[in-house]
Amino acid sequence: MPELRRHERQERRLMWFKVDDKFAMHPKAMAAGNAALGLWVRAGSWSAAHLTDGRIPAELLGALGGNQAAANRLVKAKLWEVEPGGYQFRDWSDYQPIAEDVKAAEAAEKDGGSWGNHVRWHTRKNVYNDHCKHCRAGQEATA
Incomplete structure (x- = not known):
């Protein structure tokens, strides 16, 4: 396997x-x-x-x-x-950690990974991607 x-x-x-x-x-x-x-x-x-x-x-x-x-x-x-x-x-x-705290930490970790990918693949390369929530948020902030 x-x-x-x-x-x-x-x-x-x-x-x-x-x-x-x-x-x-x-x-x-x-x-x-x-x-x-x-x-x-x-x-x-x-x-x-x-x-x-x-x-x-x-x-x-x-x-x-x-x-x-x-x-x-x-x-x-x-x-x-x-x-x-x-x-x-x-x-x-x-x-023990309670469910609410575990879920919040998981969400923060997931969002942190998403942000790191955005910086690596979009920000550093000056690439805009319509499917990226961080790109869209940045576009809305400058509009």
Whole structure:
């Protein structure tokens, strides 16, 4: 299978689910136990990838390698809260980027790349392109 280029592999920037390096021995982690923490890590990774801000639908427990007992242990250990239709990571926005910020950063990154291409291919070469939003904006500003 040919190797895919970065833009072909993913549509969004690579997201990370952050876990504190002291979490392994934290009292909440110890209370939850390893099986529940496996669910916690997989659910956190899923939530970060899908920009759900720490919301986990109950129907995903099995797909994430967990079960109701593991979810209950996470709730009891105060790592998750029960909410209608599923669960919510406690204090998600204190430790993870929220969807709104991720989307804003992606938009800024995309626009920055667009601007860089405009400068390289149009501004530096004195080329006007009707399909380029930056060329059109510059044309409107001088009109």
